[in-house]
Amino acid sequence: MVSRQQSKYVVRKEYNEPIEAPDLSAKSWLRWIWKQLTSMKIALFLLLLLAIAAVPGSIYPQRSADPNGVALYFKNNPDFAKVLDSLQLFDVYASSWFSAIYLLLFISLIGCLLPRIGVHYKALREKPPAPPTNLARLPQYKKVTGEKVKLEAAFEYLTKNKYKVIAESKGKALVELRAEKGYLRETGNLIFHISLVGVLISVALGGALSFNGQRVLVEGETFVNNRAAYDSYQPGLLFSEASLQPFSMRLDQFSITYDYLNPANYAKPLDFRANVSTTVSDQQSQALIRVNEPIALPNAKVYLTGNGFAPEIIVRDPDGTISFSGPVVFLPQDANMTSLGVIKVPDAKKQFGMMAFFYPTVGKLSTGALTSTHPNPFDPVMTLNVYVGDLGIDKGINNNVYELDTHLLKQIAGGKSGTKALKLQPGDVVELPQNLGTVEFKSVKRFASLDITYNPLDIWVLISVIITFFGLLLMLLIPRRRIWVRKLADGAEVGALAKSRDESLERIVKEISQAMKKSK
Amino acid sequence: MNPALINQELATTSRILVLIALTVYVISFLVLTVSLANRAKATKKEQTASAIRVENFGLILAGLATLIHGAGVLTRGIAANRVPWANMYEFSISGAFVVSAIYLIALFFKDIRFIATFVIGFVVLVIGSANTLFYVQVESLMPALQDYWLVIHVSVAILGTAFFTIAAALAALLLIKSGKSKSKVLKVFPDVEKLEKLSYQFNVIGFILWTFTLIAGAIWADKAWHRFWGWDTKEVWTFIIWTIYAAYLHATTTRGWEGKKAAWLTLIGFSAVIFNFTIVNLFFKGLHVYSGL
């Protein structure tokens, strides 16, 4: 049995792995650095470094995935947050140090690949190499004795098993065989590493060309695709607005299926459905958006990300003129969809605002406070706290539609104002205090939160990922083997070498020897 | 989607089956431990032969436990009317079942009986903690999980984890074996070279499956979360694990890194897998909030 050290030595020598020992007498340091950078040890080191560098991004909130978490962190630990921020720990995956590691890794990768492509191309066309002088030093070796042992049987075995075989003969008899198989392993390895570069490029470029927009759409409303129609919008660095294609989309109906069948699951949502009508270059059609089922429109994929109630409210001045009308988007606060909304009425005779609570199915807590007992609107009730004063809208402050800054306002209904909060059911019209007019709760509508995304290269990401996986299968599952058979005076010897941990090598050598034995 | 009726009675049956399986696994574990100890002590051939008979008995018990366990997992799925891996309890019992099944099937192809105690011990640990820490009633799937990618992505992840588990057991043995310990048990185990080879083979299959999990996860994320990659905590850890095992594969062909160092990388990678499944699921914030706890 050959010792392990020796067999490794043979593997290295045969396959010409780059040797990392620094040649300090060499003139060019650059050359030395390049050699280091493209060595396997560095690749290994950079991979491990990348794994470690990714960890903090799962510990600290990241701006990209969880901006609110970052804001909260700044609020709770302002000083430490500043330190973290200066180290880019809230943007780990876009940080200079994380980028530096993977860029170095990819430079190393390319440096590794280029020479290997040439070597492999040559290997594919060349004949299997000559055997080492001492076959017995190979990881697998067997000797067959008997004067009549013939190499023809081995030749037949090797060709039948699709080895590339070179045979040398003396007279009529074969004296040496050189065989190799499994070139696809290296091909797969090269495909894998090259397409990793493809993944990186298509992800990076796709990200730069992409955009992401959010829009809340109430039942009955129509979205017309243009920059101004988005509630919020995150374009990539290279995104051009010309990529926004004209289309429109109307939310016809939003519905939810709840589970009423299973006690363990009672009133849990099972399905969200947004029925929309879309118009693309005058072609109208119907579509259904569900969780996990986005729809595709020109240069846009539309996803359903959230939902809630949007009660329709009309406010009238005492003389009957309408000063506010429309559905108001309420933000859900709990699993039973208790929702909070803000109504600002700057156009009334006297500016005022309202903070509204909506209970889809109203119930009472033991404290007497209202609550919602079911997410479906079986018994909807809305209560209104009313505030008068300067809303600040004209000055451009207090513009967030979901917030009412009550600092400068005076509460005249609800809370400690002395007047009870107004309480309405759909269809109700009630008087506002201080002769502000009336407010009507016309109907309950639902809204859908939609995410609209565009990434022109996502198909390329997918393609390069699939090729990567295919390369991976080849490089890990196909064994690369070299086998040499030599005629001896009293028989023959077989030696074999594999590039990977190849369990079958022993069996193959045995089979070849047996074939030769039988042939006599 | 119309709600399907959850069969709570069958869910109870499932839980009982899993607990019976756990009991049989524990007995199997004890029998295997006894056999291992006897083999270590054996000086005569007959003693070894009798220890091997005890080992066979332990493995048959493990097979029986796996069958009952499988029935428990299956009935959980039937009770819920969906695949039985939608929360941590279900991941754990399905995962432990796959570890045990893969191990027993692998026995037909490779002689890895010597790690039986480790593998069955691990399975006992997982089912035990599933029942005490993670148990939840059967519930229907939330809309985000109602997708065929749940079937593909999660089942392949579980399968990959099973291969990593076996590879880690082999790597741990490799390290013990090449350490200073002179314990007699060690002679029962194959030599370091053999352990390295076996561990490598399980890691390779694990890595292929893990790569697939990562890709499938990205495809699903593109449908469910409107981007294929967003560095969500679970995505981060899946990436970290993938990178560690890629480093491991490089190590196996880098001089000075094969053998012990590569075995350490296997253990580090496997710790990351376990960390991803426990700590990240339970304590980290993110989109994958599916532990059900």
Ligand code: HEM
């Ligand atoms: C993005 C980073 C990289 C990843 C994810 C990666 C991944 C992999 C994987 C999974 C293997 C399979 C190992 C096997 O065949 O057993 C492999 C093999 C290999 N990689 Fe990389 N690699 C990366 C970068 C590099 C770099 C920078 C180099 C050059 C220094 C390199 C050189 C090699 C070589 C030579 C092999 C073949 C090893 C062999 O089978 O003998 N890789 N790589």
